[in-house]
């Protein structure tokens with residue numbers, strides 16, 4: 001369970017590969033005097049630091065990556081560069097790049113990052129039409145060459161693209177899921193860290209719902225050193241941090257001028273990939289299939305879920321305030337409406 005294909009060798013795809021190689025190069029740090037640090041028992045376990053989280057990668061052998069892209073030479077060029085990166089880091093990684101989708105045949109995990117990135121002034125929803133065409137085409141190839149394998153969707157708007165991928169491939173729903181709200185939670189945590197001037201390691205920030213304007217930051221479930229954030233700062237500050245979390249992606253796009261975020265997204269994707277490879281069964285916010293949970297049926301949406309080598313092993317229902325419940329359901333309705341328009 002370590003042969004990974006990354007479809008789309010652009011910014012996010014390339015950075016995921018670089019992080020995986022880089023993290024495999026570092027052995028877990030000693031935990032000090034033989035003590036074992038207990039695992040977090042909170043609702044959402046924190047992302048593991050890149051170097052400590054890859055024990056399984058090291059144990060199971062070298063990282064084996066395949067980059068695929070529609071642009072001739074791009075994936076191959078990046079693969080050669082990444083091989084050099086691995087060599088600098090003294091890693092015997094296997095890295096290939098190609099335009100040939102039949103190479104998906106021997107992959108365990110397919111990470112789907114192909115598509116357009118947001119441009120300034122473009123909402124995630126603006127991406128919908130163009131990226132849905134790309135995803136439809138690629139999903140047919142995944143169905144043909146990587147039947148039943150785990151597919152992690154990154155392409156935006158991720159909730160819709162995950163639904164589309166699952167419908168077109170017809171793969172079991174637990175094998176197809178998306179990355180979105182774990183990144184939003186990390187963004188929320190970062191803003192809380194800056195506001196409260198506390199270490200990010202003590203923050204459990206929770207964001208659920210769609211990865212877009214309708215995301216639902218959940219202060220009710222957000223804690224700093226085990227204390228609910230609502231007991232530490234006033235409503236006004238929380239609302240400001242939540243708003244900035246929602247706007248974070250657009251703000252990055254506006255500063256960059258071209259392209260969208262990729263370091264944060266790639267780190268969030270690697271965190272999920274490691275949970276699969278290591279069979280961690282860790283609870284992570286992901287875009288998972290809901291079959292009645294949170295009163296939402298037959299739809300993909302960002303929620304906490306237990307992730308392991310089987311993919312999504314359990315969707316976790318956390319306690320939400322009435323307002324958060326309403327926002328989540330309206331997030332779901334908006335996705336369903338857009339999905340109906342896609343006619344898949």
Ligand SMILES: NC(=O)c1ccc[n+]([C@@H]2O[C@H](COP(=O)([O-])OP(=O)(O)OC[C@H]3O[C@@H](n4cnc5c(N)ncnc54)[C@H](O)[C@@H]3O)[C@@H](O)[C@H]2O)c1
Pocket residue numbers: 007008009010011012013068069070071074113114115116117118127131134137138153154155156157158179180183211259260261262265
């Ligand atoms: N889910 C998230 O949290 C999140 C975060 C950041 C970016 N994204 C999304 O990830 C996607 C990729 O972003 P990026 O910054 O890497 O963009 P990018 O433009 O740098 O890379 C996209 C790559 O996809 C390739 N591609 C396009 N059509 C293809 C096809 N049919 N087959 C194979 N490859 C194809 C392009 O050639 C390009 O190399 C975008 O949709 C972006 O919005 C999602």
